[in-house]
Amino acid sequence: MVTRSIWYDAIIYLYALSLLFYFSDVARANRSAKQIGTGLLYFVWVLQTAYLGYSLYEHLGRWVFSMFETLFLFSWVLITASLVISRFYRIELVVFFVNLFGLAVLALNFFSDSHVSPLIDQWNINDELLFIHVSLAVGSYAAYTVSFVLSGMYLFLHRKLKQKSWTASMKKMPSLEKIERYTYVSVVIGTPLLMLALSLGVAWVLIENNVFLLWDTKVINSLLVLCAYGFYLFQHHSLSISGPKLAKWNLAAFVIVLLNFILSNVFSGFHNWEMTGVGQ
Secondary structure (H helix, E strand, C coil): CHHHHHHHHHHHHHHHHHHHHHHHHHHCCCHHHHHHHHHHHHHHHHHHHHHHHHHHHHCCCCCCCCHHHHHHHHHHHHHHHHHHHHHHCCCHHHHHHHHHHHHHHHHHHHHHCCCCCCCCCCCCHHHHHHHHHHHHHHHHHHHHHHHHHHHHHHHHHHHHHHCCCCCHHHHHCCCHHHHHHHHHHHHHHHHHHHHHHHHHHHHHHHHHCCHHHHHCHHHHHHHHHHHHHHHHHHHHHCCCCCCHHHHHHHHHHHHHHHHHHHHHHHCCCCCCCCCCCCCC
């Protein structure tokens, strides 16, 4: 059972990691990121195929599958289809969203099955899913915070250069071009992390069998955060908008992040920092 738990964890984490690299390629053509993402996705496919092969061997003579195995097979089909699309049609945006859905299905499947035991006896299986969800969300907010600081630095440096007011502190700053590139990279890191966090959060809500939690103020505001940074990437990538206008939009997007943090303590019914224990 412990071996299976490690097997499941490896599939989930590698699957999520592959999507991060895929998103990097989708946001801005990055051949290296695409190759790594595709390689990880193939490895996930191999792990799933090996598990399915083992399951078929166990089912010899009785072709009856459990819900867990059926959903696992569904996830495998989604990955297989996405790899075919990536290989022959090269529609990477479709590949990303198909696999984002596939990861949510796989996470829901793993963490809702009582037979998929965690490595620690005292650790509730739902707690592991919630832990991953929170970790991804924290990582995304950290990346957005970095992008916020960089945008503030960009606007400060841009204004000083425009006024031709050179100061000693400016010597320690990178160029406007580098600051803008670092800001973009931070958003590219934060956005897929938040996407994954929301996907796993939805899976956790479904496991808890309380769909009304999807209407929680924190959930709605998290979607607004995702839309704000998604529009940032759209402006940068498709509209070729850059400079102060894009930096100001990034600062405005971070205001929504701050509101998201405040709402988690004031209005959210289940997202708050006063919880005495996860899953209690």
